[in-house]
Amino acid sequence: MKKTLLSMVALLVAGHAAMAQNGLTEIPDPDGSQFMCTVLSPNGKYIGGVCYGVNAGFIFDVREQKMVKFDAPDPDTDVQLKAIADNGVAVGWNGPAAIFDFASEKCTTYGEAEQYLFTGISPNGKLIVGARYDGTDDEGTPCLFNEGVPTDLPQPSNKFLGAESAGASALSVSNDSIISGYWVDAMATRPALLWAPNRDGETFSAYPFSRGYFASSYESTMPYSIFSCDQTIMSANGKYVVLNVEKLLDDGGSEFGVARYNTENDLVEYFMASQLEGMEDSELYGFAVSDDGTIVGCCGSLYSGRTGFIWKKGETLQTLAEAFPKVAKFAEYDAGGMNSPCGISADGRYIAGFAFVDSETADEDSEETGGMTTWLFDTLYETNDVAAAPASEGAGKVVARFSADGKRLNADSKVRGFNMLLMKNGKTMKTFNK
Template sequence: MKKTLLSAIAMLATSGAVMAQNGVTEVPDAEGHQYMCTVLSPNGRYLGGSNGDQMGGFIYDTQSKKVVDYSTPDVDTDLQLKSINDEGVAVGWNGPAAIFKFATADYTTYGVDGQYLFMGISPDGKLIAGARYDNEDSPAGQPCLFKDGKPVDLPQPSNKFLGANSDGATALSVSNDSIISGYWVDDMGTRPALLWAPGREADTYMAYPFSRPYFAVNTESTKSYAVFSCDQTVMSPNGKYIVVNFEKYTGEWESSLGVARYNTANDSLEIFTCNPEDEMFAEVGTDIMGCAVSDEGTIVGIYGGMYGPRCGFMWKKGDDKIKSLAAEFPKATLLADYDAGGFNTPAGISADGRYIAGFAYKEGETEDDGGYVSWVFDTQYDDASGVESAPAADAKKVVARFTADGKRLKADAKARGFNMMLMKNGKTIKSFNK
C-alpha cells in the first residue's frame, strides 16, 4: 500500500524525536521515574523538576529530547529545582544551595546545608535571587542577590513602615535588569509580597512592600484581605508582572484563595476570586493558585483543591476571569485527560507565552498503571491542519520536503503548490509556493 504524505513524514519524525500529540509533548520516561515539572526556562526550551521515584531531579531539553537526571547524596537530602534559565542552568538545592547545569550534566553546591537559599535565576544566568542564613544578627534570613556565587545583601523595610514586625525576608525571582520580587515574613508567619528596584548606584536597591495597601495584620482589620502573600510565585522574565496568591478572609475563621496580577511598571493590581456558583468550580473546588506569568501578563496555574482534585487554568491579560486550559485548547485532548487525573499542574509559561509546561497524574489502563508525567504544550499548534507551526528560527532547519502527492524533494528545493516540510526539531510545517 502506498504511504500517504503524512504517514511518511511521521515515520521520519518519530525515528529521531518525541512527537507531540495535538501540541502536547510528554517528557520521555522509559524507566518510570515519574518526572514532575515545576520550572520552565523563559525561552521554553528547558523543563526541570523532581524525579519522583528516586527523590532526585531532572532537566529536559525539548530540542535534543534528552533528559539529565540528578541524584541526592543520601536518602535524607532534599533536592529541588526552583528556577531555570535560557541555557538550561537551574538553581535550587541538593542539601546545600546548588546550581544544576544541563550541558555538563552535573551540579555545584555552595556553602553548607542551610547556609544559602537559591530561589530564582535571571534569564541570562548572571544573577541569582535568594537569601542567606549565616549571620547571627539575621537568623530569620537576609535577602540576597548572588553574583558569581557571592551574596549582595538586599535592604529590608523597617517595622515602622510595614506596620508590623518583620521576621526576615527572601528574594524569589530576578530579571536581567535586576528587578527582584520576594516576600517578607510577618509575626503571624504569613509572607506579604515585596519588590526590590535597582538604585542609581551599582548594587543598591530600594525595598517596596507593594502588598501594604491590601495586607491586614490581623483578622479585625477593615482591609479586604487578611493575607496577601507570594511565597510560592514568580515574576515574569522581563520583570513587569508578578503573580500574587492571596487569601481573602470571609469571616468566622474562613477564607478563600485567589490570584492577582501586579504590574511593576505602573503599580496596578488586578484581582480574581472565583464565584462558588460558577459551574467551572462546582465539582473540583474554589481554591486558586497562580504558578507563572509571561512577559505580556498571561498567568497559568491551578484551580480546585490544593491537594486535589486540581485542574489547569490560564488567565490572559485583559480577561476578567480565568479559563480552564483544557477548554481554551479543546483539541489538545491530553489537557482534559490530565484534568481528569485530578492533579494537573501547569507550572511554567515561556516569556512569549507560547509554551506552557507542568506535570499531571495520568491514569493508566488499570489502577496500577497510572503515574505522574511531565508535559509541555505549544499553544501555537495549528488545530485546523493537524500540523504544528514552527518559529522563524526553524525555517533554516528543513531536513526533508514533500509535495502534495508524497514525492520527496531535496530539503532546500521548493516545488510549486503545496509543500510539507520536516524540521530538524521533529516538527512539520506547511507552505504554498506560487
C-alpha cells in the same frame, strides 16, 4: 554528583515519539523516573524539575531532546529546581543550595544544608537570588548571589511596614536586577516585596508594594486581610508578578484567588475562586507569568484535585481544557487530579507542567496504577486536525520539521515519507515526499 544521560536513541527505542499531538508533547520516560516539571526557561528551551520515581532532579532540552539527571547524594536528601535560565543553568538545592548546569552535566553545591537557599536566576543566567540563614533572622535574610557569595538585600523597617517583620526572601530576578520576593508578618503570611537597583547600580531599595493593598493584622480594614505570597514569581521582563491571595470572609471562612501585579503602574488585578461557576470553593494558585501578563497555575488544591488553568490579561480565567478544547489530553490530566502547569515562556508560546496519568498496561489485578508525566504545550500549534500542505509548502516559512518517528529534522531539508511542518505563523502542516 552522579548523572544519568538519556540519549535520543534510547528515547526513540522506548517508543515515545517526540512529535506533539495538537501541540502537546509528553517528555519520554523510558526509565520510569516520573518527571515532574517545576520550571521552564524563559526561551522555552529547557524544562527542569524533580523525579517522583527516584530521588533526583532533571533538565530536559526540548529542542535537542536530551535529558540530564542529577541524583541526590543519599535517599534522604531533598532535591529541588526552583528556576532555570535560557542557557540551561538551574538553581535550587540538592541538600545545600545548588547550581545545576545542563551543559557540563554537573551539580555544584554551596555552603551547608539550610545555610543558603537559591530560589531564582535571571533569564541570562548572570544573577541568582535567594536567602541566607545564620540564626539572626527567623525567616532568613534576602540575598543577591554572585558566584555563590551573598550580598544582603535591605529590608523595610517595622515602622514602615506597619507590622513586625520576621525576615524576608528573594524569589526571582530579571536581567535588569528587579527582584521579587516577600517578607513575613506577625500572621506568618508572606506579603509581597520588590527590590529595585539604585542609581549607583550596586545598592538596592526595598518596596513592599503589598502594603497599599493588603492588611498586616486582623484588625486592619484593608479588603484582603491575608496575603500569602510564597509564589511571588516575576515575568522575565520584570513587568508582572503573579501573586496568590486568601481573602478573609465575614463568617470566619476564607476565599482563595490569584492576582497579577504590574510593576510599571503599581496596579493589582484579582481573579477569585467565587468567579468560577461550580468551583467557588476551589483554591487558586498561580505558578508562572509571561511577559504579557498571562498566568498559568492550578485550581483545586495543592495536594489533590488539581485542574490546570490559564489567565490571560484582559480575559476571564479558564481551565486549559476549556481554553484548548481540541487537546483532549488536558481533560485527561484534569481527571487524574494532578494537572499542574508550572511554567510559561516569556513570549507566552510554551506552557509546561506535570500530571498524573493512568498506566496503559495496568489491569484489575495489577498494583501498577500509573505515574507522573511532564508535558510541554505549544500554543501556536493548530488545535484543529492538521491540514495537508500545498505541494509548494509555501504557506509561510518552515521553522521546524519532524519525521514520522518524531525526530526533529533540519527545517530546510525534506526527507522521504511523512513530514510534519511547523510554520512561522504557528500553523502545522503535513506533507509526504517520495
